[in-house]
Amino acid sequence: xxxxxxxxxxxxxxxxxxxxxxxxxxxxxxxxxxxxxxxxxxxxxxxxxxxxxxxxxxxxxxxxxxxxxxxxxxxxxxxxxxxxxxxxxxxxxxxxxxxxxxxxxxxxxxxxxxxxxxxxxxxxxxxxxxxxxxxxxxxxxxxxxxxxxxxxxxxxxxxxxxxxxxxxxxxx
Amino acid sequence: xxxxxxxxxxxxxxxxxxxxxxxxxxxxxxxxxxxxxxxxxxxxxxxxxxxxxxxxxxxxxxxxxxxxxxxxxxxxxxxxxxxxxxxxxxxxxxxxxxxxxxxxxxxxxxxxxxxxxxxxxxxxxxxxxxxxxxxxxxxxxxxxxxxxxxxxxxxxxxxxxxxxxxxxxxxxxxxxxxxxxxxxxxxxxxxxxxxxxxxxxxxxxxxxxxxxxxxxxxxxxxxxxxxxxxxxxxxxxxxxxxxxxxxxxxxxxxxxxxxxxxxxxxxxxxxxxxxxxxxxxxxxxxxxxxxxxxxxxx
Amino acid sequence: xxxxxxxxxxxxxxxxxxxxxxxxxxxxxxxxxxxxxxxxxxxxxxxxxxxxxxxxxxxxxxxxxxxxxxxxxxxxxxxxxxxxxxxxxxxxxxxxxxxxxxx
Numbered sequence: 001x002x003x004x005x006x007x008x009x010x011x012x013x014x015x016x017x018x019x020x021x022x023x024x025x026x027x028x029x030x031x032x033x034x035x036x037x038x039x040x041x042x043x044x045x046x047x048x049x050x051x052x053x054x055x056x057x058x059x060x061x062x063x064x065x066x067x068x069x070x071x072x073x074x075x076x077x078x079x080x081x082x083x084x085x086x087x088x089x090x091x092x093x094x095x096x097x098x099x100x101x102x103x104x105x106x107x108x109x110x111x112x113x114x115x116x117x118x119x120x121x122x123x124x125x126x127x128x129x130x131x132x133x134x135x136x137x138x139x140x141x142x143x144x145x146x147x148x149x150x151x152x153x154x155x156x157x158x159x160x161x162x163x164x165x166x167x168x169x170x171x172x
Numbered sequence: 173x174x175x176x177x178x179x180x181x182x183x184x185x186x187x188x189x190x191x192x193x194x195x196x197x198x199x200x201x202x203x204x205x206x207x208x209x210x211x212x213x214x215x216x217x218x219x220x221x222x223x224x225x226x227x228x229x230x231x232x233x234x235x236x237x238x239x240x241x242x243x244x245x246x247x248x249x250x251x252x253x254x255x256x257x258x259x260x261x262x263x264x265x266x267x268x269x270x271x272x273x274x275x276x277x278x279x280x281x282x283x284x285x286x287x288x289x290x291x292x293x294x295x296x297x298x299x300x301x302x303x304x305x306x307x308x309x310x311x312x313x314x315x316x317x318x319x320x321x322x323x324x325x326x327x328x329x330x331x332x333x334x335x336x337x338x339x340x341x342x343x344x345x346x347x348x349x350x351x352x353x354x355x356x357x358x359x360x361x362x363x364x365x366x367x368x369x370x371x372x373x374x375x376x377x378x379x380x381x382x383x384x385x386x387x388x389x390x391x392x393x394x395x396x397x398x399x400x401x402x403x404x405x406x407x408x409x410x411x412x413x414x415x416x417x418x419x420x421x422x423x424x425x426x427x428x429x430x431x432x433x434x435x436x437x438x439x440x441x442x443x444x445x446x447x448x449x450x451x452x453x454x455x456x457x458x459x460x461x462x463x464x465x466x467x468x469x470x
Numbered sequence: 471x472x473x474x475x476x477x478x479x480x481x482x483x484x485x486x487x488x489x490x491x492x493x494x495x496x497x498x499x500x501x502x503x504x505x506x507x508x509x510x511x512x513x514x515x516x517x518x519x520x521x522x523x524x525x526x527x528x529x530x531x532x533x534x535x536x537x538x539x540x541x542x543x544x545x546x547x548x549x550x551x552x553x554x555x556x557x558x559x560x561x562x563x564x565x566x567x568x569x570x571x572x573x
Binding site: 002128 | 566
């Protein structure tokens with residue numbers, strides 16, 4: 001039992017626990033912030049796996065994303081504070097079974113596959129960042145550009161869908 | 173040991189910020205006033221509102237203080253006085269400071285009060301305005317240093333400070349960090365005359381003391397971040413490094429507080445349109461200019 | 471075979487399972503999106519674990535994580551766009567009521 005093993009297990013457990021809390025609480029803001037802490041725990045897990053850049057990036061990105069999620073929850077829910085205990089689920093048994101089966105299947109694959117030799121050496125954090133930057137702007141540049149263009153498309157599409165439709169005959 | 177020293181220095185800095193803020197806004201220089209106010213707050217009754225979201229109510233102020241302290245962990249005050257010289261330091265400052273938003277959302281939602289909640293959501297609107305203006309200038313700074321290490325960023329400014337090398341980035345970062353620290357004129361979420369104290373409205377006693385302390389530490393942290401990104405950190409002639417750090421941080425803090433004194437409050441909707449229509453193109457221009465400069469005059 | 475790798479993979483699998491449960495069982499569009507985020511997070515954990523323990527010398531593994539973060543952001547943007555449009559048109563984003571496309 002090494003320290004690294006402990007931290008990976010601890011943050012993994014925290015991530016999964018907050019992930020469960022997301023669907024168990026009635027308060028919508030709590031639900032969104034539980035998702036945030038789940039993602040932050042995963043960021044800490046990346047840090048304990050020595051993927052420093054990814055860990056910090058995850059912690060940074062998710063805070064903004066999930067806070068925005070929280071305000072959308074408040075906007076679109078009938079009972080954002082969770083004062084009444086309204087049931088907001090359907091096909092509960094089916095979902096439970098499907099979720100559990102997929103979990104077991106994924107665990108079975110993880111345990112029974114021979115993953116081959118485990119790498120012992122790995123680049124240090126500064127070297128990782130350099131490598132990742134070179135990878136992004138060198139070999140994988142096209143994919144990276146594609147991601148950028150896709151985000152642009154998504155931004156335009158989302159704005160176009162969400163924008164207030166113009167009222168005919170009524171000047172602004 | 174280093175950790176303790178830096179936390180202590182931050183607290184001293186926060187105290188000076190409190191004195192300065194009172195001096196600038198009320199025109200009276202009273203060295204003991206924040207101490208007395210703090211003691212008075214500690215002695216006062218801590219009122220818990222009816223039906224609070226208890227977890228958020230308690231965690232909000234503490235998270236605010238914690239995120240400001242965490243961001244300070246990667247800021248070097250002298251070449252050796254730094255808690256953790258992370259390989260992703262410049263990014264980490266940002267990552268820790270995003271949790272200021274989370275703290276304010278929690279503190280706003282927790283007490284179950286209308287003014288506090290509106291204050292919290294206002295800060296979300298403000299974040300969407302300033303977030304890009306924090307990240308993009310830092311990108312340009314890291315481009316010049318060719319590293320995300322905060323010590324490396326300071327060393328890269330040995331010949332020429334970044335404020336001269338990329339003045340555009342400095343202005344944007346300065347304004348954005350004022351918005352991040354919800355200093356006036358961007359203090360719509362805690363303004364006394366606007367929302368009856370906004371996020372602070374429902375807090376009393378010890379919790380309010382922690383909240384205010386967190387805000388002061390946040391201001392010091394942001395001033396220190398501005399110093400290491402744009403004003404050459406500890407570098408300077410004649411004086412020892414720690415003195416230069418202290419002088420520069422003090423100067424930036426005074427500049428931040430003074431700048432807000434003479435401006436009308438800006439609504440977050442207006443801030444959003446200004447930042448996205450004017451600020452982000454300027455930030456991208458800044459990245460382009462710095463890129464050309466770095467390639468042409470290495 | 472490294473125990474760290476297995477622990478990380480099991481965490482990823484558990485997140486995936488929770489995400490599937492959430493995406494299937496919730497009736498609200500925003501909650502369904504939360505489930506999808508958890509599924510993607512599970513995938514991300516697996517990718518980081520594979521990169522760290524099997525191929526640390528190849529940064530392409532880290533790049534995939536960045537791509538997944540992009541996918542998460544896109545999913546949020548488009549999902550909220552759809553949610554706003556639907557809320558404006560129908561006054562709610564309950565997916566039980568969204569039966570227009572049902573055959």
